[in-house]
Amino acid sequence: MPWQYQCGVCRVQTEWGSREAAEDARSAHRARAHGGLIPTDETLTGDTDEEKQGGEILLKILGIGVLFGVLKWITEHL
Ligand SMILES: [Zn+2]
Incomplete structure (x- = not known):
């Protein structure tokens, strides 16, 4: 960059x-x-393009982590 x-x-x-x-x-x-x-x-x-992409990837990883956390909570509490 x-x-x-x-x-x-x-x-x-x-x-x-x-x-x-x-x-x-x-x-x-x-x-x-x-x-x-x-x-x-x-x-x-x-050149912020790569920085933005890096941020998006980080957000996706975070989102997936939250999703798994929610799924884990649901399966444990059903
Ligand atoms: Zn100066």
């Missing part, structure tokens, strides 16, 4: 790359341009 760092204060952004690269760029930019302080308008953006 590609990641990008943007500083809205300086209006700069990195190329899309690894999350590690974007975080490194963030640290370097904060140190260089903002004296180590955190700019008021910065974002670390990930």
Whole structure:
């Protein structure tokens, strides 16, 4: 999943790359341009498609778990 760092204060952004690269760029930019302080308008953006899919998978797993729990409860209480 590609990641990008943007500083809205300086209006700069990195190329899309690894999350590690974007975080490194963030640290370097904060140190260089903002004296180590955190700019008021910065974002670390990930291409969210995969993140959403990951969330959906997690929800499905959770849903299946709840379903099994309910089925287990029903069979135990009948
Ligand atoms: Zn900046």
